[in-house]
Amino acid sequence: MGKDYYNTLGVNKSASQDEIKKAFRKKAHEYHPDKTGGDEAKFKEVNEAYQVLGNSQKKSQYDQFGSTFDQAQAGGGFANGFSGFTNGFSSGGVKVDFDDLGEMFGGIGDIFGFSGGSKNKRRQSGSDIQVALTIEFSEAVFGVEKEISLQKHIVCDHCDGNLAEPGTKIETCKTCNGTGRVTKIQRTILGNMQMQAVCDACSGEGKTYAQKCKKCHGSGIIMDNSKIKIKIPAGIDNNEVIRVSGHGEAGERGAQAGDLYIKINVRKSDKFKRDGYDIRSSIFISFAQAAMGDKINVETIDGDVKLKIPAGTQSSTIFKLRGKGISRLRSSGRGDHFVEVKVKIPDSLNRKQKQLLKELNL
Ligand SMILES: [Zn+2]
Ligand SMILES: [Zn+2]
Numbered sequence: 001m002g003k004d005y006y007n008t009l010g011v012n013k014s015a016s017q018d019e020i021k022k023a024f025r026k027k028a029h030e031y032h033p034d035k036t037g038g039d040e041a042k043f044k045e046v047n048e049a050y051q052v053l054g055n056s057q058k059k060s061q062y063d064q065f066g067s068t069f070d071q072a073q074a075g076g077g078f079a080n081g082f083s084g085f086t087n088g089f090s091s092g093g094v095k096v097d098f099d100d101l102g103e104m105f106g107g108i109g110d111i112f113g114f115s116g117g118s119k120n121k122r123r124q125s126g127s128d129i130q131v132a133l134t135i136e137f138s139e140a141v142f143g144v145e146k147e148i149s150l151q152k153h154i155v156c157d158h159c160d161g162n163l164a165e166p167g168t169k170i171e172t173c174k175t176c177n178g179t180g181r182v183t184k185i186q187r188t189i190l191g192n193m194q195m196q197a198v199c200d201a202c203s204g205e206g207k208t209y210a211q212k213c214k215k216c217h218g219s220g221i222i223m224d225n226s227k228i229k230i231k232i233p234a235g236i237d238n239n240e241v242i243r244v245s246g247h248g249e250a251g252e253r254g255a256q257a258g259d260l261y262i263k264i265n266v267r268k269s270d271k272f273k274r275d276g277y278d279i280r281s282s283i284f285i286s287f288a289q290a291a292m293g294d295k296i297n298v299e300t301i302d303g304d305v306k307l308k309i310p311a312g313t314q315s316s317t318i319f320k321l322r323g324k325g326i327s328r329l330r331s332s333g334r335g336d337h338f339v340e341v342k343v344k345i346p347d348s349l350n351r352k353q354k355q356l357l358k359e360l361n362l
Contacts, residue, residue, distance in 0.1 A: 017054065024050040126153060157215075238264065239264070241263050279335065315343035318338050319339050
């Protein structure tokens, strides 16, 4: 099975990329053809080994399949690689599951020039759906239940997703005996591979139908306007996304449904500003209230709350109303409400007011 690159470089299989590089440099130096006592053939071998082992992706391919895989690729062109290597491999008989290979190499069907693999026919789960939903500030604060309607694929209600016209026969596929897969021998650059392919007779279903459902034509899904109730948790913020698992598009032929993603837009409030889980607002008091102190009403998300203004309060003083903020999402407790007190300076005074203020001599 090909060349032993590890032996060529004198490293073992568990060698790190650093160790491989060091070993290559040492050997390359030793065999360099420009050197007296150099060896061009060995130098080339060392180079070839390093081209593979020095590249972690090629190395893992080599570890699995030996040197030929990489040579075939490096051979520049699939046709050459294929004819050049079939002989050496006809007795190889590597058993490879096609799906695994597809994931490893990102679609091996393309590399090998046949794409009838199971990957294309593998049952796809339904698509995800993304929608935006606008809610009021108070709904975000306290949570709300909303009903949204979606035009989407749902499981066919005529056949209940069984794909067969009700009352007609469903039989086990005789070609694959219900497994949905057949074993094929495929000649490839890796040699003769035994491969699992999707059964053509039943498209991998494992079943055959005397008559497919008339409503969904055997897809198991239909387009429908469906309503769904969404619980929006208290404390959700603008731009947050809620994922409702399994409420996306239904999958064809019994495949899993996609998910529904709801992006929340929260309308602004003219009274409150949100700052994380805290609320910020402002309120005006008179000069007299600021100077002598008072008890005032402050509007919070829970309604009015009494706030004591101490005598001598300066404008722009911020008071904290503990626990009057927003409920924390996926946690307990609430934020606070910070209210900024602004002292209102009258913008016009009559003669008597002016006289009195002068007499106060503040
Ligand atoms: Zn079959
Ligand atoms: Zn149907």
